[in-house]
Amino acid sequence: MSVSETTDPGLLALAQDFREALRHSIYLVRRLDADGELSAAQLSTLKMLMDAGTSREGDGGSSAAGVRVGEIARNLGVRVPSATEQIIKLERAGLARREPDPEDSRAVRVRLTEAGVAAVASANERRNAVMAGVLSSLSDDERAALAAALPVIGRINATVQA
């Protein structure tokens, strides 16, 4: 413990407070996810597919050829079998589609269907509205403080994922 580099008391206090905040936020997230239709992991997956490009043929399948299962797993922070499980559910719900990767026959490309595009849009809207309701009781200063911290939290999360 003598050479520890993480014993800065201020940093530890911040760590503790941040942990506490995240811990409670889990229940907030749970409430948002209780919307029913889509689980958190499923919505995250759909959102990722959305960012990677829709399944519309208008794109010609050029660069947006879908996302690989392994990449989805990494992005979700889960193992590959867990990602497969969610993807299968999305497929059964008609929201996503699996296709062979033309460049690597081992791989699978996952894409959104049109129903998936609609589903992610509606689920997002609904949850954003709920969250906005929660945030509506904040003062302007509080909102500003929150907004200022979000990029920082984003950076933290990126650090962890890498």
Place this chain on the structure above:
Amino acid sequence: MSVSETTDPGLLALAQDFREALRHSIYLVRRLDADGELSAAQLSTLKMLMDAGTSREGDGGSSAAGVRVGEIARNLGVRVPSATEQIIKLERAGLARREPDPEDSRAVRVRLTEAGVAAVASANERRNAVMAGVLSSLSDDERAALAAALPVIGRINATVQA
């Protein structure tokens, strides 16, 4: 939808960003919890018991007579049976104890044992150190922004819980 009070575009954007940040943070929390010994819910419970007073007889059991199961459930954001389940596990691990409430025979008072006190301290220290390691790469400005937002997030969580 005409009288909706949650259609302020800025608020919705903040809501979306906050949701995104929380979504990714789940994986950070998961990593912290992967420490093994205690699940998130179990550690939260222990921490709550800690705040309510230890089981030490030196306190005379005056005001810190333990926490009721229903209160634990509410604080954890879960239903009572789920709380019971976790409490039983803690009890089996020797970290907590259940005692009848002298004032209400229906109720149960849950307290930390001395082993529980030690366990929560060590688990907290470990996780704080990990989190501090993650936070150590932040700049001073970033830390300040994060610190400023934590009370706000706390208020949000309190709102939701109420």
Place this chain on the structure above:
DNA sequence: GCCTAACTGTTAGGCTACCTAACTATGAGT
């Protein structure tokens, strides 16, 4: 050219945390 090693996903089996419904026991009001 083949043969091994590495890689991508899926399948199988198991664990944990959560839920609802049904039950027991106690307290409180009329």
Place this chain on the structure above:
DNA sequence: ACTCATAGTTAGGTAGCCTAACAGTTAGGC
């Protein structure tokens, strides 16, 4: 006392995650 509400436990089920074992594909060494 009798009824109704409250506190917690028990029973049974679901969803998401995990590891281990597997099948198919690619890539590299010889």
